[in-house]
Amino acid sequence: MADRERDSEKSPVAVESGSTAGTPRWVKVSAVIALLVLVLFVVVLLAGGGQHGPGRHSPGGADTATGHTGPPPGLTHSQP
Amino acid sequence: MSAGLRKFALTAHVGASVGWLGAIVAFLVLAVAGVISDDAETVRAAYLVMELLGWYALVPLAVASLLTGLVQPLATSWGLFRHYWVLFKLVINLFATIVLLMYTQTLDHLADVAAQTSADGDLGQLRSTSPLLHAGLAALLLLVAAMLAVYKPRGLTPYGQRKQRESLRSRHRNN
Numbered sequence: 271m272a273d274r275e276r277d278s279e280k281s282p283v284a285v286e287s288g289s290t291a292g293t294p295r296w297v298k299v300s301a302v303i304a305l306l307v308l309v310l311f312v313v314v315l316l317a318g319g320g321q322h323g324p325g326r327h328s329p330g331g332a333d334t335a336t337g338h339t340g341p342p343p344g345l346t347h348s349q350p
Numbered sequence: 351m352s353a354g355l356r357k358f359a360l361t362a363h364v365g366a367s368v369g370w371l372g373a374i375v376a377f378l379v380l381a382v383a384g385v386i387s388d389d390a391e392t393v394r395a396a397y398l399v400m401e402l403l404g405w406y407a408l409v410p411l412a413v414a415s416l417l418t419g420l421v422q423p424l425a426t427s428w429g430l431f432r433h434y435w436v437l438f439k440l441v442i443n444l445f446a447t448i449v450l451l452m453y454t455q456t457l458d459h460l461a462d463v464a465a466q467t468s469a470d471g472d473l474g475q476l477r478s479t480s481p482l483l484h485a486g487l488a489a490l491l492l493l494v495a496a497m498l499a500v501y502k503p504r505g506l507t508p509y510g511q512r513k514q515r516e517s518l519r520s521r522h523r524n525n
Contacts, residue, residue, distance in 0.1 A: 294505035297434045339458050341405040 356425040363418035371492045374485050377403050379479040393473055394464045400481055401461035404454055412447045419443055431514035432510030435498045442495045446488055453484055 288294055351359070377400060384396040419440065423430040431437055459477060467476050506514060 292501065295388075296503050297505055300438065333507065339455055342401050342458075342461065 351425050359418060359421050359425045363415065363422060366411050366414035366418050367496070370408065370415050371489065371496070373403060373407040373411055374489045375490065376387045376505070377408065377481065378485045378489065383484050385477055385479055385482060390467075390473055393476055394467060396475060397460045397464035397478075401457045404457040408450055409454065412443075412450050414426050414508060416447050427504060429510065429513070431507055432513055433502075434505040434507055435501075435503050439498050442491050442498075446491050449484070450488070472492075 355408050380396040380400050380403065384393050384400070387396070420430070422428070423436075429438050430440060460476075460481070463476055467473075
């Protein structure tokens with residue numbers, strides 16, 4: 271508990287004192303995970319015919335889109 | 351920057367970031383309702399409210415979190431590009447904000463479909479797992495960012511190492 275409290279109050283100097291030069295392991299692991307997720311996303315995108323967006327997300331397809339983009343009318347405004 | 355202003359800036363950043371995460375959780379509840387609810391009105395309402403929540407809660411809080419996060423280097427000595435954990439948080443924040451801004455088109459589209467679907471219409475036309483997937487991933491990313499902020503894992507970027515060397519050299523020279 272005391273350790274946790276001390277950690278939450280870390281200063282930049284306290285964090286880096288005694289640290290060695292070079293890229294830390296957690297950075298390398300995170301970078302590899304991010305790269306894998308990116309590759310997975312591209313593969314899924316390509317498998318889906320390269321489509322990603324409003325038309326693809328709805329089973330109704332793009333035909334149902336009205337082309338409305340931007341914030342909806344005010345919270346109290348009701349459409350006629 | 352004075353200590354009072356520094357604390358105010360940090361409070362604003364934490365408030366916006368936590369608020370963003372909270373809004374995502376509320377969005378997740380609506381996304382689940384949109385997928386599993388049997389009531390047509392509830393499903394339609396869920397997608398209509400998701401659009402409002404997106405534009406009037408998620409987007410403002412995301413932008414506020416990003417902007418107040420960019421102010422932090424002025425308020426503290428952590429810098430923006432010196433430590434990997436700060437850099438990772440910036441990348442996560444920027445990525446999540448850009449994806450959210452792009453995703454508002456999908457929210458507009460889903461709300462349009464919901465507005466056009468009659469109460470006894472085909473719910474299959476309306477239901478979408480996309481908001482669930484995007485909100486789930488966003489929550490995960492923001493939790494990772496929160497963990498980075500709390501644990502502050504070690505690691506200086508090459509730029510941070512150079513700055514540290516320069517700082518040590520000038521301190522040595524002054525002594």
